[in-house]
Amino acid sequence: MIDLHSHVLHEIDDGATSIEVALDMARWAAEDGVEVMACTPHFLPGVYEPDPALVVRRVAELNDRLMDEGIELALVTGCEAHVRPDMVRRLAAGQILTINFGRHVLIEMPPATLPPHMDRFFFDLMNAGYKPIMAHVERYRWAERAMPFLENLVHAGVLMQVTAGSFFGDYGRSAQDLASRLLDMGHVHLVASDAHDVTKRPPGLSKAWAYVQSTLGAKEARMIFRQRPEVILLGDEAAAPKTVGAEMS
Numbered sequence: 001m002i003d004l005h006s007h008v009l010h011e012i013d014d015g016a017t018s019i020e021v022a023l024d025m026a027r028w029a030a031e032d033g034v035e036v037m038a039c040t041p042h043f044l045p046g047v048y049e050p051d052p053a054l055v056v057r058r059v060a061e062l063n064d065r066l067m068d069e070g071i072e073l074a075l076v077t078g079c080e081a082h083v084r085p086d087m088v089r090r091l092a093a094g095q096i097l098t099i100n101f102g103r104h105v106l107i108e109m110p111p112a113t114l115p116p117h118m119d120r121f122f123f124d125l126m127n128a129g130y131k132p133i134m135a136h137v138e139r140y141r142w143a144e145r146a147m148p149f150l151e152n153l154v155h156a157g158v159l160m161q162v163t164a165g166s167f168f169g170d171y172g173r174s175a176q177d178l179a180s181r182l183l184d185m186g187h188v189h190l191v192a193s194d195a196h197d198v199t200k201r202p203p204g205l206s207k208a209w210a211y212v213q214s215t216l217g218a219k220e221a222r223m224i225f226r227q228r229p230e231v232i233l234l235g236d237e238a239a240a241p242k243t244v245g246a247e248m249s
């Protein structure tokens, strides 16, 4: 499996608090069957502004440690970019990291209120050649009331990521209900851990895989947990077919 959203990188945001925690998280993920994990520290100006060069260096260092420790997990770079008006400019300037240096950008929205003109924001991003992934769509308190907006984005090609724990109520009843509704609608394109530690928000995707497989079948589960993220990592222009049951060669 491939996990495209995690805070495994240590001492850079509210994720792993030390390299030991990062190694524990990596070990947990590998034992659960995760082979590749994207390190996606928050990018929220004024709060978290990791220097992309530092992120790249830390990922390389942590990969070396994983090798030394015999942990079979490969890390790639990325970030979780909080929505902001100058995102295209910051992406172009290299201040915001895409997933594995490709065109996909993991985007976090405000939790409580949907800001105005967000459709325009996403279309501008796509017009500039980027491929947005909306992080943990089921957890926004506005999402339930904004289905037409979300559906418009899906049809335009924005990918929707759901957090594995949401299927099991880890983020409350409404996130659980919305995760399952989006899954039934075919609007869940990626499932990721959004892991922050090994206690409250641990890594691991296998339980969610089993849940998705029991709901949508093995073929779609493979698409969500393996094939689509793999294509995103490879940066293929044909990446990420967005409909349920879509075929990839």
Ligand SMILES: [Fe+2]
Pocket: 005, 006, 007, 080, 135, 194
């Ligand atoms: Fe996150």
